[in-house]
Amino acid sequence: MAIIEDRLFRKIRKQVGKAIGDFDLIEEGDRIAVAVSGGKDSYTLLHILDSLRRRAPVRYELITVNVHPGFPGYRTEPLAQHLKEYGFANRMELTDCYQIIETKRRPGSSYCSFCARLRRGVLYSVMDELGCNKLALGHHADDFIETLLLNQFFVGTLKAMSPKLQADNGRHTVIRPLVYVEERDIVEFSYANDFPTIACACPAGSDGDRNRRRMKRLIKDLSGDIPHLRGSLLGALGNIQPRHLLDKRFTEF
């Protein structure tokens, strides 16, 4: 088994390499937990980080971690098999997140956000056990700009995601090396390599992230007329002009 190292592969690897350089994502001696869901994004993240690792001047380790939320129907065997075939050290963590979500989630609040928060807690505990200092997540450029719009449309804050963030506990650093990679390239890469993707089997189904899908649709529709829209929105995240906003913490008056 080998990953197809074509133009698309090299394009994605270059974008990830640039993100690593721009934001200092990986340092000598890092022990990185790569969060793998069995979805296209985290498969892509894992294989690109692995390819870079083989060529990188700095030494770092990758250990894959999967969190089973306990949803009936979430079948992790194809993922486990794939990781074994490629020789990745892997940890599968079975949890009762499903029960907790069912009993503790506030009615009307986002199923996906609550699930992601619980998952993050599990990932941090597993990282401590495995001695990992960094957690790599598979969020890509489209996730960044959708989150930017979601926060403006529904929360009223100018905020997206960070490519590198120190967790509140001070022990873990979260990195998002796919920040410059567009989702459509990941879809193509995943398809070309026949990654055995598995569905999350969440009972909320497609309703769980309804608003995110609305943002995705909006961006797609507008991109027809404004081809550079995604690049411009992503660029905006790195080009903030606080004096031209209303936040008194950043103004001179």
Ligand SMILES: Nc1ncnc2c1ncn2[C@@H]1O[C@H](COP(=O)(O)OP(=O)(O)OP(=O)(O)O)[C@@H](O)[C@H]1O
């Ligand atoms: N069950 C899980 N176990 C471990 N990591 C996970 C799991 N679910 C999500 N993640 C991590 O969180 C990232 C963002 O998760 P999200 O639910 O937004 O999935 P996604 O955008 O569909 O990504 P993917 O295609 O990797 O599933 C994933 O790319 C992955 O790194």
